[in-house]
Amino acid sequence: MSKPTNLYSFPSVDALAPALRAYVIYCQEAGITRHGVFKVAVSGGSLPKTLAQALLAPPTSENDTVKWDKWEIFFADERAVPLDHPDSNYGLLKAELLDKLPAGTPQPVVHPIDVEYLDDPQELADQYEQVLVRSFASRDSVKLPIFDLLLLGCGPDGHTCSLFPGHELLRETSAWVAPIEDSPKPPPVRITLTLPVVTHAVKVAFVATGAGKKEILKDIFEEGKGLPCALVNQGTGERCSWFVDNAAVEGVSYPRRPFSL
Numbered sequence: 001m002s003k004p005t006n007l008y009s010f011p012s013v014d015a016l017a018p019a020l021r022a023y024v025i026y027c028q029e030a031g032i033t034r035h036g037v038f039k040v041a042v043s044g045g046s047l048p049k050t051l052a053q054a055l056l057a058p059p060t061s062e063n064d065t066v067k068w069d070k071w072e073i074f075f076a077d078e079r080a081v082p083l084d085h086p087d088s089n090y091g092l093l094k095a096e097l098l099d100k101l102p103a104g105t106p107q108p109v110v111h112p113i114d115v116e117y118l119d120d121p122q123e124l125a126d127q128y129e130q131v132l133v134r135s136f137a138s139r140d141s142v143k144l145p146i147f148d149l150l151l152l153g154c155g156p157d158g159h160t161c162s163l164f165p166g167h168e169l170l171r172e173t174s175a176w177v178a179p180i181e182d183s184p185k186p187p188p189v190r191i192t193l194t195l196p197v198v199t200h201a202v203k204v205a206f207v208a209t210g211a212g213k214k215e216i217l218k219d220i221f222e223e224g225k226g227l228p229c230a231l232v233n234q235g236t237g238e239r240c241s242w243f244v245d246n247a248a249v250e251g252v253s254y255p256r257r258p259f260s261l
């Protein structure tokens with residue numbers, strides 16, 4: 001039986017950001033040690049902004065370095081829209097983070113969706129799965145891709161990636177990437193990593209901030225209720241860490257841990 005998920009709570013987003021940075025750099029170093037690169041997937045929503053606050057801060061020591069040229073960035077979920085559309089998660093990450101890297105920064109490899117397939121969600125997902133197959137193929141017997149880190153958000157209904165409560169996609173067992181055409185959160189057509197891929201990652205980090213999350217965090221941490229975020233917690237145990245502010249966990253009885261690596 002794995003140990004329980006880590007819940008780290010901070011007084012504010014400003015206090016959370018340096019811890020998130022330290023955690024991401026820890027995962028980066030572990031990835032580089034393992035296979036020379038850092039394979040990370042990110043969600044949309046409020047995450048890219050908080051991530052930017054964490055990662056664009058000046059380094060405080062020699063070990064506190066984001067090695068962008070070792071990063072391979074994937075999308076944990078993406079909306080079926082052009083890359084310059086306001087709903088694009090790629091566009092969001094680019095605007096919030098990638099475009100703000102200081103001039104001369106060695107660039108990460110970024111894997112957006114192939115917009116040629118926007119009109120065919122299944123093909124869009126299959127093509128993105130092929131991107132993963134190519135990227136992870138050098139690893140021994142790849143039954144599932146093993147991301148070094150997944151950086152995820154939590155929706156007010158308990159969804160994560162584009163895995164929504166009660167949706168049949170939660171029962172997907174074979175695809176790595178799946179289409180969804182009836183997302184309750186607009187826009188309706190998206191692709192998403194599937195639950196087996198999410199729970200197979202070396203580490204999973206959720207970032208959830210603001211009082212708007214406290215009711216659902218109660219459900220996720222106290223009762224589970226089969227919510228997608230709770231399923232990730234159950235499938236990953238101590239490999240999963242939540243970075244939240246106090247407002248998001250007010251009244252949640254699950255024990256917080258002091259942040260440490």
Ligand SMILES: O=C(O)[C@H](O)[C@@H](O)[C@H](O)[C@H](O)COP(=O)(O)O
Nearest residue numbers: 043044045046153154155160161
């Ligand atoms: O494309 C998306 O819609 C996101 O990937 C989604 O899974 C998001 O992470 C959550 O909805 C949390 O969003 P907030 O952080 O904005 O609440």
